[in-house]
Amino acid sequence: MSRQRKKRKPAAKPQRREQPDQGKSPAAPPPRRRGGATAHAILPAETLAAELKPEPQTRTEEKIPRWWTALAALAFGWALYYLAAYGGGFHPLVFTRGEWFADIQARAARSQQADPLAKGRRLYRRYCAVCHGMDGAGQPGQFPPLAGSEWVLAPGTERLVRLVLGGLQGTITVKGLPYFNAMLPWRDQLNDEEIAAVLTFIRRNPAWGHNASAVTPEQAARLRQETAGRIEYWTPEELEKIPADR
Numbered sequence: 001m002s003r004q005r006k007k008r009k010p011a012a013k014p015q016r017r018e019q020p021d022q023g024k025s026p027a028a029p030p031p032r033r034r035g036g037a038t039a040h041a042i043l044p045a046e047t048l049a050a051e052l053k054p055e056p057q058t059r060t061e062e063k064i065p066r067w068w069t070a071l072a073a074l075a076f077g078w079a080l081y082y083l084a085a086y087g088g089g090f091h092p093l094v095f096t097r098g099e100w101f102a103d104i105q106a107r108a109a110r111s112q113q114a115d116p117l118a119k120g121r122r123l124y125r126r127y128c129a130v131c132h133g134m135d136g137a138g139q140p141g142q143f144p145p146l147a148g149s150e151w152v153l154a155p156g157t158e159r160l161v162r163l164v165l166g167g168l169q170g171t172i173t174v175k176g177l178p179y180f181n182a183m184l185p186w187r188d189q190l191n192d193e194e195i196a197a198v199l200t201f202i203r204r205n206p207a208w209g210h211n212a213s214a215v216t217p218e219q220a221a222r223l224r225q226e227t228a229g230r231i232e233y234w235t236p237e238e239l240e241k242i243p244a245d246r
């Protein structure tokens, strides 16, 4: 037995194993990285590090919620509207109201003094003008005129106060023309001061050329009392029995 035989056969050199390609074809593109850093191999390390660093946040709108922006826009729009609607155009009249208000009050007091018929005119416009007209001409065939009416301009005021307090019904002749109609009583609508004011207005209204005597609240109160139990409307014939100068 020679030693030669004992000589071990050199172990077979292990075959260099091929890198398994993990099922990818060699043509497949390399996996993409954010920031386009596909060329890692050829970029210097520090460049690569800089490139991989997260970018600083510049889009601040991502930090403010959308609903907050919408709310702020709404509030701003409302503020603009409020200024436009209630700002008074920044006029001194609005912002120095105290002085101006006193001035307005002073003027109102003066005009009330200057025009004693103001209250009666206001009542007439509100309650009577719808039928008798602001010009007092009435409506032909329907509502008799008050301007130039002998009933309005009579020397006494009793007929007038009675027919306005208690209502009127029947054929009445005014300025030569007959009217057959009815007027509701004003007893519950107007108090004594108002009856006096509106009748004084129609008797003294300069626009109609009237200048008869005034009706006082005392007269209205007395006749209201005297006719308290009456429920029928007055008729022209009844009223004509009362002397015209009473």
Ligand code: HEC
Residues within 6 Å of the ligand: 124, 127, 128, 129, 130, 131, 132, 142, 143, 144, 145, 146, 149, 150, 151, 152, 160, 163, 164, 168, 169, 170, 171, 172, 174, 179, 180, 181, 182, 183, 184, 186, 198, 199, 202
């Ligand atoms: C709904 C319509 C109507 C209203 C409102 C009205 N009247 Fe009359 N008035 C008449 C009618 C209609 C007559 C005539 C009644 C008749 O034909 O008998 C009349 C008659 C008169 C007359 C007597 C006739 C004349 O022309 O002089 C006087 C005065 C009068 N009204 C005053 C007033 C006063 C004051 C008021 C307001 C407080 C008033 N009227 C509101 C319809 C109205």
